[in-house]
Amino acid sequence: MTGTVYKSTGSWYTVKSESGEFIECRIKGKFRMKGIKSTNPIAVGDIVDYELDKSSDKITGTIHTIRERKNYIVRKSVNLSKQVHIIASNIDQVFLLITINNPPTTTSFIDRFLVTAEAYGIETVLVFNKIDTYDDAMLDEQLYLQYVYSNIGYQCLRVSSTEGKGVEKLKEMMIGKVSMFSGHSGVGKSTLANALEPSLHLKISIISEQSRQGQHTTTFAEMYDLSFGARIIDTPGIKGFGIVDMEKSEVSGYFPEFFALQDQCKFNNCLHKEEPHCAVKEALEKDEIAWSRYRSYLQILEGDDEHYRTDDYADEKTGN
Numbered sequence: 001m002t003g004t005v006y007k008s009t010g011s012w013y014t015v016k017s018e019s020g021e022f023i024e025c026r027i028k029g030k031f032r033m034k035g036i037k038s039t040n041p042i043a044v045g046d047i048v049d050y051e052l053d054k055s056s057d058k059i060t061g062t063i064h065t066i067r068e069r070k071n072y073i074v075r076k077s078v079n080l081s082k083q084v085h086i087i088a089s090n091i092d093q094v095f096l097l098i099t100i101n102n103p104p105t106t107t108s109f110i111d112r113f114l115v116t117a118e119a120y121g122i123e124t125v126l127v128f129n130k131i132d133t134y135d136d137a138m139l140d141e142q143l144y145l146q147y148v149y150s151n152i153g154y155q156c157l158r159v160s161s162t163e164g165k166g167v168e169k170l171k172e173m174m175i176g177k178v179s180m181f182s183g184h185s186g187v188g189k190s191t192l193a194n195a196l197e198p199s200l201h202l203k204i205s206i207i208s209e210q211s212r213q214g215q216h217t218t219t220f221a222e223m224y225d226l227s228f229g230a231r232i233i234d235t236p237g238i239k240g241f242g243i244v245d246m247e248k249s250e251v252s253g254y255f256p257e258f259f260a261l262q263d264q265c266k267f268n269n270c271l272h273k274e275e276p277h278c279a280v281k282e283a284l285e286k287d288e289i290a291w292s293r294y295r296s297y298l299q300i301l302e303g304d305d306e307h308y309r310t311d312d313y314a315d316e317k318t319g320n
Contacts, residue, residue, distance in 0.1 A: 001061070005046045006223040013042055013063060014222075015050060025050050025061035042066060044221040044233055045089040045178065071120050073180070088180050088221055088233045093123045095157075095170070097183035097192065098145070099130050100138040105184055107145070111255075111296035113182070114154070118254035119246065125155045125173065129188045132160040148290045152257050161188055161195040171196055174230035178223070185237025193234055197226045202234060251301050252280070257289055258297065271301065 003023065007014035013025045027042060042048065047067035053060050072089035096113055098105040110126070117124040126149050128142050146156045159166035173179075174196075181189040190202035221235045252258040252272060262270070264279035272280040272294075283289045 001052065002047065002049050002067075004223070005042055005044050005048060007220060008040060008042060008044055009220050010040065013048075015048060015061060015063070023050070023052070023059065023061045025063045027063045040086055043072060043086040043089045044223050045069075045072075045091060047090065071122050073116060073120050073122055075116065087182070087235055088223075090178060091122055091180050091233065092177035093125060093173070094180045094182055095125050095127045097127045097129045097181060097187040097189055099184075099187045100128075100134060100142050102130060102133060103184050103186045105187065107292040108296045108299060109184070110145075110149075111293060112300065115246075115251070115254040115300060118256075119250075125157060127157045127159050127166075127170070127192075129159050129161065129192065131158050131165065132163045148293070152293075159192065161191045164195065167192075167195050171228060171230075174226070174228075174232070176229055178231045178233065180233040180235060182235050183237065187237070189234060189237070193224070193232055196232070197224070197228075199227070200224060246300070248301055251297065255293065255297055257283075257293070272297070273301070 001017060003015040003017045005013050006016050006022065011026065013027070015023050015025045017023060025048075042063065046069065048063045049065040049067070050061040050063045053062055069089045071091060073087045073091065073094065074084045075087065094117055096110065098110060114124055126146075128146060131139075131142065134142060142158070146158070150156050157166050157170060159170060161167065170192075181193060183189060193202050194200050221233055223231055223233045225231055246254075248271060249269060252262065258272065258280050261279040261283055262268075265272070265275070266277035267275055270278050270280075272278050275281075280289065280294075284291065284294050
């Protein structure tokens with residue numbers, strides 16, 4: 001039998017069969033022995049083949065095959081640096097939720113996420129959430145970030161879940177697709193999902209006044225069928241985003257504005273650091289490329305993984 005993984009708790013997987021039933025499944029032990037350096041060999045969104053086990057009172061299943069993935073998105077496992085964590089697979093688009101101050105989302109986090117999504121061929125839409133809570137300074141910052149990323153070619157939405165602003169536009173973009181919601185804890189993923197589909201009743205996280213960070217409420221990624229012909233994957237809040245296995249020469253290719261200038265550099269293997277006649281550095285000096293993007297590029301290039309576990313927003317603001 002074949003089905004789609006809707007929830008993964010690490011030991012049990014909720015699989016939706018082709019007939020629409022939900023079956024709790026385990027995996028055969030060999031999945032863990034195939035040299036998959038992932039903390040989770042099966043992810044939400046995977047298409048799997050399974051067999052029913054009717055020996056117990058409750059019908060369960062055993063997954064024996066994972067079908068080839070169209071795509072997937074991964075990050076470094078924070079606790080096990082040699083391993084990766086597959087966040088979800090077979091995704092049509094990702095909505096990355098960004099908040100300016102409640103909690104703050106850093107440009108380095110945004111850029112790391114976008115580079116990974118580019119590398120795995122997944123379209124990303126930036127959703128600036130909680131716009132109803134912004135004062136003038138926050139609004140200026142939000143509009144500046146929107147200007148930076150829309151100039152590169154990323155679609156940006158301004159949303160307020162509580163006031164319903166931008167929700168209908170988002171809904172239209174989701175019809176007929178599998179969409180993943182991602183971002184830090186507390187950026188409003190579950191609140192937005194509930195605004196799109198009130199019957200979901202997803203738990204809402206509370207922002208800690210001390211740390212200005214959200215408390216984790218979604219523990220495992222989970223897919224939901226929505227009444228307007230869409231599917232959503234709600235994911236746990238991500239504190240940091242570690243880039244996985246990327247050659248230095250590849251990195252600039254995942255920055256669209258760098259890639260567009262690559263053939264104008266004197267050297268075809270230019271890393272846009274110390275090389276003479278570098279089109280990227282020249283564009284940077286003319287403010288045609290955002291310095292925050294270039295800083296993120298250097299951090300990734302230099303393997304600066306000190307930044308992916310913690311959020312250095314305050315330092316970024318003061319220029320320290």
